[in-house]
Amino acid sequence: MSTSAESAVAPPVLREALPQTGGVPGRRVADRLWSALLIAFGGAILVVAGVIVFSLGHVASPLLRATHLIDFLLGTVWDPERERFGALTYLYGTVVTSLLALVIAAPVSIGLALFVTEMSPPSLRSIVSFPLELLAGIPSVVYGLWGLFVLVPLLRETVEPFLARTLGFLPLFKGPPIGLGFLAAGMILAVMILPTMTSISIEVLKTVPGAQREAALALGATPWEATRLAVLPYARAGILGAIILGLGRALGETMAVTMVIGNTPRISASLFAPGYSLPSVIANEFAEASGAMHTGALAALGLLLFVVTLTFNSIARLLVRVVTRGPERSAA
Amino acid sequence: MSLARRRFTSRAMTALCGLALLLALLPLVSLLMLVISRGAAGLSFDFLTQLPRPVGESGGGVGNAIVGSLSIVALASLIGIPVGVGAGVYLAENGDGRAGKLIRFTAEVLSGVPSIVVGIVAYGLFVVPMHHFSALAGAVALSVLMIPTLARGTEELVRLVPRTLREASLALGIPEWKTALRVVVRTALPGIVTTALLAIARALGETAPLLFTALNNQYWSHRPDEPTASLTVQIFNDAVSPYDELHARAWSAALVLLMLVGLLSIGARLFARLRARGQR
Structure with missing residues (x-):
């Protein structure tokens, strides 16, 4: 991959030779057309990005013109009848559920990635990728279905009463166990972001040079010490990137969350309480919005979601790239 | 210690x-x-071919949703695959300049855009000017989701083609465009087909971008500018309804959806494996 710059174009010697050997005039035109076509396709990516921003801004413009940005971001009232729109309740739900998902999924996926790359026999490695791909391939509405009819009853009848009994003194675990709510949404998100986080962590861990590990083992470290002292520090930035990428996915996930979060616009400290998230309110209200202002407000929520995920994804991609591309380039 | x-x-x-x-x-x-x-439990020939019946009436199915899903995704592939693959070839061929780096980064970032946001975009582009919901709007939303993944996947595959192959072709006096198309892309084609099949499978499972673009339809849709039912939206609506009958329908529809998605992914993998073996 490091020699891509050279492989993309013919070597200079060939370049100079070509027009003389094949002096067909049509050929140069065809080559020009071909590269113009390619540039058009490449440019399409930029066009798509531009259109996304433009169209979002356009649909959101009635609200953006009528409301102060601060009022919109910090408002907690959402009343389409009186055309008062505040995003904070939904932003809160999105942040709480995504962070919860991260807290649950990050340790599991790092553990799993370490198990696959560092601790298991090579034959197991290819087997593990299969269930991960399956998990990643299940449509989110099916996760929602499972969450609604399996996870929510389980939380309501077993997990939430248990948490209330043992950790009930914390405000996080107070209130009646309903099942539907932040906890259910966070858990289903955790399951959904697990494959992404794990497979990127595995990619990152694979780039750690074997000598790094072997040196630690040769110095008498136990396998875990080698992992902790020699492997993890090397992969830290990349794993952080994998986690942030998972967070980015969790923030924008719509269907499964909509089906289990309870769809109640309220800010509550308790994880048992029902809430609402940015994508969920868009999913529930957009098709039946009561006018340009309501539609605009929902699109503005979309714009907010877009900006937040864009920020996190850019950071994550840069982190992952530093780790997975860096050593490769310098080695070659 | x-x-x-x-x-x-x-x-x-x-x-x-x-x-x-x-x-x-x-x-x-x-x-x-x-x-x-x-x-x-609910699967039958009728389930796959009939229209949904209202609560209280037995029988009926999700035939229109299956056809709807397949046609929306087919339309999305028609738009998304050429553009995505083309952009991937561009990135592999001349993606090392500043423009290439910018486009690659944009594609990476775009692949993280929440699908519901893309739904709003398609709504603004198609539903607002056309004044009604349509399969076309849903298909465009899905194609926007397909393009960045396809571009990145294609790029990686095209870059794997050995440089010597290209040089051999150029040395034979074959023009650059023909070399790129008939030698380089041709060599990477099996992988590209696999990537495309996986992208189709992903698009088939999307719900959020269809909610307010293709919307839903209780009947058969005949034209791409009509509201169109889809399996995923049908599952969502049935699952959040209060009726047990509809819940049962949601589970069966989910099984159909998983089978379709699974078939596509298994097909993709088998294809990749067969081609790999054939080339040895």
């Missing part, structure tokens, strides 16, 4: 990491088992 204790810690951590594997498998197994056991 004594050696025995350090060894114990090491084993304990290995066990803990192994536990993570079990934790990850638990929801997968539970989900698959339930979808199969609850979904199989």
Whole structure:
């Protein structure tokens, strides 16, 4: 991959030779057309990005013109009848559920990635990728279905009463166990972001040079010490990137969350309480919005979601790239 | 710390990491088992071919949703695959300049845009000017989701083609465009087909971008500018309804959806494997 710059174009010697050997005039035109076509396709990516921003801004413009940005971001009232729109309740739900998902999924996926790359026999490695791909391939509405009819009853009848009994003194675990709510949404998100986080962590861990590990083992470290002292520090930035990428996915996930979060616009400290998230309110209200202002407000929520995920994804991609591309380039 | 204790810690951590594997498998197994056991009960020929019936009437199916899903995704592929693959070839061929780097980064970032946001975009582009919901709007939303993944996947595959192959072709006096198309892309084609099939499978499972673009339809749709039913939206509507009959329909529809998605992914993988073997 490091020699891509050279492989993309013919070597200079060939370049100079070509027009003389094949002096067909049509050929140069065809080559020009071909590269113009390619540039058009490449440019399409930029066009798509531009259109996304433009169209979002356009649909959101009635609200953006009528409301102060601060009022919109910090408002907690959402009343389409009186055309008062505040995003904070939904932003809160999105942040709480995504962070919860991260807290649950990050340790599991790092553990799993370490198990696959560092601790298991090579034959197991290819087997593990299969269930991960399956998990990643299940449509989110099916996760929602499972969450609604399996996870929510389980939380309501077993997990939430248990948490209330043992950790009930914390405000996080107070209130009646309903099942539907932040906890259910966070858990289903955790399951959904697990494959992404794990497979990127595995990619990152694979780039750690074997000598790094072997040196630690040769110095008498136990396998875990080698992992902790020699492997993890090397992969830290990349794993952080994998986690942030998972967070980015969790923030924008719509269907499964909509089906289990309870769809109640309220800010509550308790994880048992029902809430609402940015994508969920868009999913529930957009098709039946009561006018340009309501539609605009929902699109503005979309714009907010877009900006937040864009920020996190850019950071994550840069982190992952530093780790997975860096050593490769310098080695070659 | 004594050696025995350090060894114990090491084993304990290995066990803990192994536990993570079990934790990850638990929801997968539970989900698959339930979808199969609850979904199989309602499956029949009628279920796959009939229109949905209202609550209280027995029989009926999700035929229109299956056809709707397939046609929306087909339309999305028609737009998304050429553009995505073309952009990928561009990135592989001349993606090392500043423009290329910018486009690659944009594609990476775009692949993280929430699908519901893309739904709003398609709504603004198609539903607002046309004044009604349509399969076309849904298809455009799905194609926007397909393009960045396809571009990145294609790029990686095209870059794997050995440089010597290209040079051999150029040395024979074959023009650059023909070399790129008939030698380089042709060599990477099996991989590109696999990537495209996986992208189609992903698009088939999308719900959020269809909610307010293709919307839904209780009847058969005949034209791409009509509201169109889809399996995923049907599952969502049925699942959040208060009726047990509709819940049962949601499970069966979920089984149909999983089978379609699974078939596509297995097909993609088999294709990749067969081609790889054929080339040896």
